[in-house]
Amino acid sequence: MSAKKFSEDHRVVYYETDVTGSLGIGRLVDLMMLSSEDQSDKLGITNEKVGERGLGWVVTQHIINIKRLPKVDEIITLSTQAKSYNRFFCYRDFAVYDQAGNELVTMHSVFVLMDRSKRKMVRLPEDIITPYESEYTKKIERLPMPLTVENASGQKNYRVRFMDIDANHHVNNVHYFDWMLDALPAEFLLSHRLIKMNIAYRQEVYYGDQVNSAVEIDEDNLLTRHTIMTGEQQNCLAECEWAEIK
CATH class of the missing domain: 3.10.129.10 (Hotdog Thioesterase)
Structure with a gap:
């Protein structure tokens, strides 16, 4: 069974763009994250329900590939899928398309659930993860880590x-x-x-x-x-x- 996909459209407005008229990368990531939140709401796994258990989703890493950034007034489609998970990590994919269906941006993200009071990761509860129909895997992804700044420019x-x-x-x-x-x-x-x-x-x-x-x-x-x-x-x-x- 493949994980459920979710898509929604968005019109890029001027206050989301930079001096070049392109959607800022931070704003684009916010929009992709919003699409995952909207999927969760649709599945009944709202932030409120998760928060009632003293838990909250936290992102640990994004890997973003950009063919081009959307422009002001462009209508884009944001797509997301919680593809797989293990005991502690959830792996989610995102994609952004133009109206012709051309892929503009992809993002692979790693999420964990945190105990808000203890500030520690917790094991993913089955009732929270099951609605996404994600694939369970015992493997932990070993994504490349950014290197730290050695000689600041x-x-x-x-x-x-x-x-x-x-x-x-x-x-x-x-x-x-x-x-x-x-x-x-x-x-x-x-x-x-x-x-x-x-x-x-x-x-x-x-x-x-x-x-x-x-x-x-x-x-x-x-x-x-x-x-x-x-x-x-x-x-x-x-x-x-x-x-x-x-």
């Missing part, structure tokens, strides 16, 4: 604002993308397009934290590495692959 500091905090009481994931890419020079962002991103979350960031975003640029290989830190704590790592805009 640039860095910026941020203070976490009240508006940066979501209903889970920590920083919404979209801000990590903004902090990371903002550490790159504007000239680089205007002359290159993102084609792949591997982002791994290690530790949550909270209201009032002082965040440092550091980037290392490998111009020969069109690769950037990013680290988000609070003090000595590594909160998030990412590697990005780029192509020159011609």
